[in-house]
Amino acid sequence: MKKIDLSKQEIEVVQEVLNHWQEQGLLEQSKVTELRDNIDERGFEWKMLARYAFWVALASLVFSVVSLFSDDTLVNFVERFYEAPNLAFCIFFGALAALFYVAGFRNKKKFPEKTLSNETLMLAGSFSTAASIGFLGQVVDRATNHFTILFLLSIIIYGLLSVKLYSKLIWVFTLGALGIWFATETAYHSDWGFRFWGMNYPLRFTIFGILLTVFALWGQPRIPTLRPFQSTSYVVGLLYTMIALWCLSIFGNYSDFDAWTTIRQYEIFYWGLLAIALSLGLALYGMKAKDNISRDIGFVFFLLNLYTRFVEYLWDNINRTVFFLILAVSFWIVGRWSEKIWKKKSAM
Template sequence: MKKLDLSKQEKEVVETALSYWQEADRLSSEKVEELRGTIDEKSFEWKVLARYAFWIALVSLIFAVFSLFADNTLVRFIEGFYETPNIVFCLFFGVVAVVFYFLGFRNKSKYPEKTFSNETLMLAGAFSTAACIGFLGQILDRGTSNYTLCFLLSIVIYAVLSVKLDSKLIWVFTLVALGIWFATETAYRSNWGFKFWGMNYPLRFTIFGFLLTAFAVWGQPRINALRPFQSTSYVIGLLYTMIALWCLSIFGNYSSFDDWSQVRQYHILYWGILAVVLSLALALYGMKTKDNASRDIGFVFFILNLYTRFVEYLWDNINRTIFFLVLAVSFWFVGRWAEKIWRKDDAS
C-alpha cells in the first residue's frame, strides 16, 4: 500500500494526534500502529526547493536586466534601439505579456498542482504588461506629465486578468497599481505637491488602506467575481494602513523635511499612540477570532511601533550601553511572549 508522504513537522502533528486519541480510548493500540504504518517522512522538501528555485530565477532575471546595462558591449548594442519608436516596444511587450499569460493559463488548466511554475509565468506576464503600459504612457504623453490614466488602465487590465485567470498574484498587482494610481492622481491634483486636501502621503495612504480593508471585509463578499480575492485584499489593505500609519507616527502630517526637522517628536506623539493602540487592537482581534493574518500583522507592527517610540525618545537621552541592554532584555521578553503564543497555538 502506498504511504502518505509528510514533512517532518506534519508527521509529528499526526503522531501527536494518534497518541492523544489512543490515550483518550478513541483508538486501539493496534489501530494506532496500523495508521502509523501508513505515513512516512519525506526524504526531501521538493516543494520548498521549487519555491526557492523560482524565486531565485526571478531575482536572477532582474539582475540580468541590470547587468545588461553595465556591459559595454551590450550597451552599444542597445544604443542602436534608442531611435526605435516607443510604439514598437509597447507592441513587443504587449505580445510578450500575451504569450506569458497564455502559457500560464494553459499550464494552470493542465497542471493545476504546479503552483510555482504557473505563478512564475503569470508574474512574468504582469511585468511585461507593466512595461507595455509604461511605453504606452510615453506614446500618449504630450508634456502634461499626467500618467494617472496609464496606471488606471493597468488597474483595469490586471483586474480583468486576475478574474479571468483566477490568479491571486495578478490581483496583488492590481492592488499595487491601485495604490500607485492613488498616489500619482492626488499628487497631480495638488500640482505635484506633497499635500492633497491638507494631507501628506502617509496620512493619505492610512485612509486609503483603511478604505481598502473596509471594502475587503464588507464590499468584496457581495461581488461574486471578486470573492476569491477577499483574503488577499484584506491583507494588502492592512499592510497599506499599518505601514502608512507607522510612517505617519514618525513624520507626522508635515509636507517638507525642513518643517518636520524643526519639530520635537513629542509634538506628534498622538500619531504614535494611535499606531500602537491600533496595532495592539488588531493583534488581540486576530488572537480572539483565530485570524492569523490580523494577529501576525498586528503583532509585528505593535512591536515595530513600540521600538520606534523607544528609539525616538531614548536614543539621545540615555547611555548607549544601557540603551542596547534594555533593547536586548525587551527583545528577550518579546521572544518569550511569542513562544507562549506559539505553544498555545500548537496545544489548541
C-alpha cells in the same frame, strides 16, 4: 496503500497529535499504529527547491537585463534600435505579455498542480504588461504630466486578467497599481506637492488602507467575481494601513523635511499612540476571533511601533548599555509571555 510524505518536523507534529488522541482515549492503539505506518519521511524538499529555482530564474532574468546595458557589445547592438518608435516597444512588450499569459493559462489548465511554474509565467506577464503600459505613456502622454490615466489603465488590465485567469498574484499587482494610481492622482491634483487636502502621503495611505480593508471585508463578498480574492485584498489593505500609520507615527502629518527636523517627537506622540492602539486592537481581535491574518499583522506592528517609540524617546537620553539591557529584558518578557500562551493552549 499509498503513504503520505511529510517532512521531519511535520512528522513530529503528527506523532504528538496521535499520542495526545491516544492518551485522551479518542484513538485505539491499533489505529494509532496503522496511521503511523501510513507516514513516510520526505527525503528531499523538492517543492522548496522548485520555489527557489523559480525565484533564481526571475532574478537571473532581471540581472540579464541589467547586464545588457553594461556590456559594450550588447549596448552597441541595442543602440541600433534606439531610434525605434516607442510604439514598437509598446507592441512588443504587449505581445510578450500576451504570450506569457496564454502560456500560463494553458499550463494552469493542463497542470493545475504546478502552481510555482504557473505563477512565474503570470509574474513575467505582469512585468511585461507594466513595460508595455510604460512605453504607451511615452507615446500618448508626451506633452502632459497626467500619468495617472496610465495607472488607471493598468488597474483595469490587471483586474480583468486576475479574474479571467483566476490569479491571486495578478490581483496583488492590481492592488499595487491601485495604490500607485491613488498616490499620483492626489499628487496631480495638489500640483505635485506633498499635501493633498492637508494630508501628506502617510496620512493619505492610512485612510486608503482602511477603505481597502473595509471593501475587502464588506464589499468584496457581495461581488461574485471578486469574492475569491477577498483574503488577498484583506492582507494588502491591512499592510497599506499599518505601514502608512507606522510612517505617520514617525513623521507626523508633515510634508516638509526641514520643518519635521525642528520638532520633537513628543509633539506628534498622538500618532504613535494611535498606531500602538490600533495594532494592539488588531492583534487582540485576531486572537479572539481566531483571525490569524489580523493577529499576526497586528502583533508584528504592535512590536514595531512599541520599539520605534522606545528608540525615539530613549536612544539620546540614556546610556547605550542601559538601552540595550532594557531592550533585552523587554524581548525576554515578550518571549515568556508568548511561551505561557503557547503552553496554555497546549494544555487545553
